[in-house]
Amino acid sequence: MTLPKTAATAWSEARFWVVLLTRLTGRFPGHVVVALALAWIAWALAPVTVALAASVAISVRIWMLRWPLGYWRAAGPVVGRCRAGAVRRCWGESLDACGLTNDRPLLRVLARWPRLVIRSRLASGQTVTEFEERAEALRSCVGATQIRIEPDGVRDVRISLAFADVLDLPFAANVPAHGSDDAVIVGRQWDGSDWALPIGPHTLVAGCSGSGKGSVLWSFVFGLAPAVRDGRVQLHGIDLKGGMEILMGRGFFTTLATSQAEAVASLELLVDWLQARTRQYAGRVRSHQASETEPLHVVVIDELAALTAYSTDRELQRRGEVALSILLSQGRAPGFVVLACLQDPRKDVVPTRGLFTQMVGLRLKDDSESTMVLGEAAVQAGAHCHRLSRELPGTGYVVPESGGPPVKVRAGYASDDLIRETAAEFATPTTLSVLPVRVESAGRNRRPGRATETR
Numbered sequence: 001m002t003l004p005k006t007a008a009t010a011w012s013e014a015r016f017w018v019v020l021l022t023r024l025t026g027r028f029p030g031h032v033v034v035a036l037a038l039a040w041i042a043w044a045l046a047p048v049t050v051a052l053a054a055s056v057a058i059s060v061r062i063w064m065l066r067w068p069l070g071y072w073r074a075a076g077p078v079v080g081r082c083r084a085g086a087v088r089r090c091w092g093e094s095l096d097a098c099g100l101t102n103d104r105p106l107l108r109v110l111a112r113w114p115r116l117v118i119r120s121r122l123a124s125g126q127t128v129t130e131f132e133e134r135a136e137a138l139r140s141c142v143g144a145t146q147i148r149i150e151p152d153g154v155r156d157v158r159i160s161l162a163f164a165d166v167l168d169l170p171f172a173a174n175v176p177a178h179g180s181d182d183a184v185i186v187g188r189q190w191d192g193s194d195w196a197l198p199i200g201p202h203t204l205v206a207g208c209s210g211s212g213k214g215s216v217l218w219s220f221v222f223g224l225a226p227a228v229r230d231g232r233v234q235l236h237g238i239d240l241k242g243g244m245e246i247l248m249g250r251g252f253f254t255t256l257a258t259s260q261a262e263a264v265a266s267l268e269l270l271v272d273w274l275q276a277r278t279r280q281y282a283g284r285v286r287s288h289q290a291s292e293t294e295p296l297h298v299v300v301i302d303e304l305a306a307l308t309a310y311s312t313d314r315e316l317q318r319r320g321e322v323a324l325s326i327l328l329s330q331g332r333a334p335g336f337v338v339l340a341c342l343q344d345p346r347k348d349v350v351p352t353r354g355l356f357t358q359m360v361g362l363r364l365k366d367d368s369e370s371t372m373v374l375g376e377a378a379v380q381a382g383a384h385c386h387r388l389s390r391e392l393p394g395t396g397y398v399v400p401e402s403g404g405p406p407v408k409v410r411a412g413y414a415s416d417d418l419i420r421e422t423a424a425e426f427a428t429p430t431t432l433s434v435l436p437v438r439v440e441s442a443g444r445n446r447r448p449g450r451a452t453e454t455r
C-alpha cells in the first residue's frame with residue numbers, strides 16, 4: 001500500500017518540477033540560462049557547498065510535502081509577509097482589471113497569516129456589493145484560492161485572502177474531552193481555524209452520495225459525546241438504509257430506528273415528550289437548559305428522504321412528516337434538535353426543508369441544488385457546492401449564523417474504528433427500545449410509539 005503511494009507522490013513531484021522549469025524557461029529564458037550558468041560555476045568551485053545547499057532544499061521540500069501542517073506553522077509567517085508585499089504591489093492594477101478602479105485605494109494590511117486580511121478604501125460612489133460581485137475576478141487577479149469580502153466601517157471594505165487550501169489535507173474528527181452547550185467543533189474552516197457548528201438550530205446536511213455527510217454527522221455526534229455520557233444529551237438515531245451508518249456507533253444512542261415504523265414511533269414519542277415539556281414550561285421557562293433530569297434530545301437522521309419520500313407506505317410517511325414538522329417548528333426552545341443528512345434537496349423530496357435553520361452544503365450536483373440548500377445570495381458570493389472536488393469528501397460551505405458571506409469548511413474524518421471506540425467510551429447511560437407503530441388502515445388506529453428502558 002505504501003509503495004504505490006510513495007511512487008505516485010514522486011511521479012507527481014517530478015511532473016511538477018518539469019512543468020515549472022518548462023514554464024520558467026518559456027517566460028524568462030535569460031534568467032534561467034544565467035541561473036544554470038551560476039549553478040555550474042558554483043558546482044565547479046565548491047561542490048560540497050552546492051551539495052549541502054541542495055540537500056537542505058530537498059529536505060525542506062520533503063518536510064513541506066510530508067508534514068505540511070508543521071511546515072506551514074514554521075514557514076507561514078515569512079510566506080505571509082512576502083505575499084502581503086506582492087498583493088500591495090499589484091493592488092491598484094488588480095482593481096483596474098476587475099472594474100473596481102480607485103485612484104487612492106489606501107490599502108492597509110490587518111493580518112498576514114494564515115490568511116491575508118486587508119482593508120481597502122472605497123472610491124466615491126463605490127459599494128461593498130460591487131466588490132462582492134467582482135470577488136471571483138479579484139481572487140484570480142491576486143492568485144488566491146479563497147476570498148471573502150466584508151464591509152469594514154462606513155468607507156472601507158475588508159478583504160480576506162487565502163493562498164493555499166488547508167482543507168485539501170484530510171484530518172481526523174475531533175473528540176472533545178469536555179462538552180459545550182452552544183456549539184461543537186466539527187472540523188476546520190478555510191483559514192485553518194475551527195469550524196464550530198451551533199447545536200441549537202436544526203441542521204440539514206445536503207450532499208450527493210460519497211460527499212462525506214457521514215463525517216459531518218459523526219463529528220457532530222462526537223462533539224456531543226461528553227454530554228451524552230453525562231446524561232445531559234440524549235441522541236435518537238434514525239437510519240432507514242438498514243442502519244449501516246448509525247449502528248456503527250450504537251452506544252451513543254438512546255433510541256435507534258432502522259425501519260419506517262420504528263422511525264415514526266420514535267418521532268411520535270419525541271413529540272409526546274416535547275408537548276409534555278412545553279406544558280410543564282408554560283409561563284415559567286422560555287429556554288431549555290440541558291440537565292440530567294431534562295436532557296437535550298437530538299434526533300440524528302441519516303437519509304431524510306427515506307423517511308419523507310421513498311416509502312411505499314403513504315400513511316407511515318405522512319405520520320413521519322407530521323411528527324418531524326412538529327419537532328422542527330416547536331422543538332428548539334424546549335430542547336429538541338434535529339440534524340438530518342440528505343442527498344436530494346428538492347422540496348418535493350423534503351417538504352420540511354424550509355424548517356431547517358442551519359444548512360451545510362457539501363458536494364452537490366448542480367448550481368440549482370446549491371441554491372436550494374444555501375440560497376441564491378450565498379451561491380453568488382462563491383458557495384459553489386457543485387464545483388467541490390470529489391477528491392475532497394467532507395468539504396462544503398456554510399452560511400454563518402450571524403449572516404455574512406458563506407464559509408468553506410471541511411469536517412474531520414471519522415473512521416469506523418474511531419466511531420466504535422468513541423461510542424464505547426462515551427456510551428449513553430439510558431437506552432430505550434421503541435416499539436414500532438402499526439398502521440392497520442389509512443388514517444386510523446394511531447398507536448403512538450411506546451418505549452421501554454433497557455439500560
Ligand SMILES: Nc1ncnc2c1ncn2[C@@H]1O[C@H](COP(=O)(O)OP(=O)(O)OP(=O)(O)O)[C@@H](O)[C@H]1O
Binds near residue numbers: 171210214393394
Ligand atoms: N472528512 C473526510 N476526510 C477524508 N475522507 C472522507 C471524509 N469524509 C468522508 N471521507 C471518505 O469519503 C467516503 C464517502 O463518505 P461518506 O460515506 O461519509 O459519504 P456520504 O455522503 O455519507 O455517502 P452516502 O450518501 O452514499 O452514504 C468515505 O468512505 C471516506 O473514505
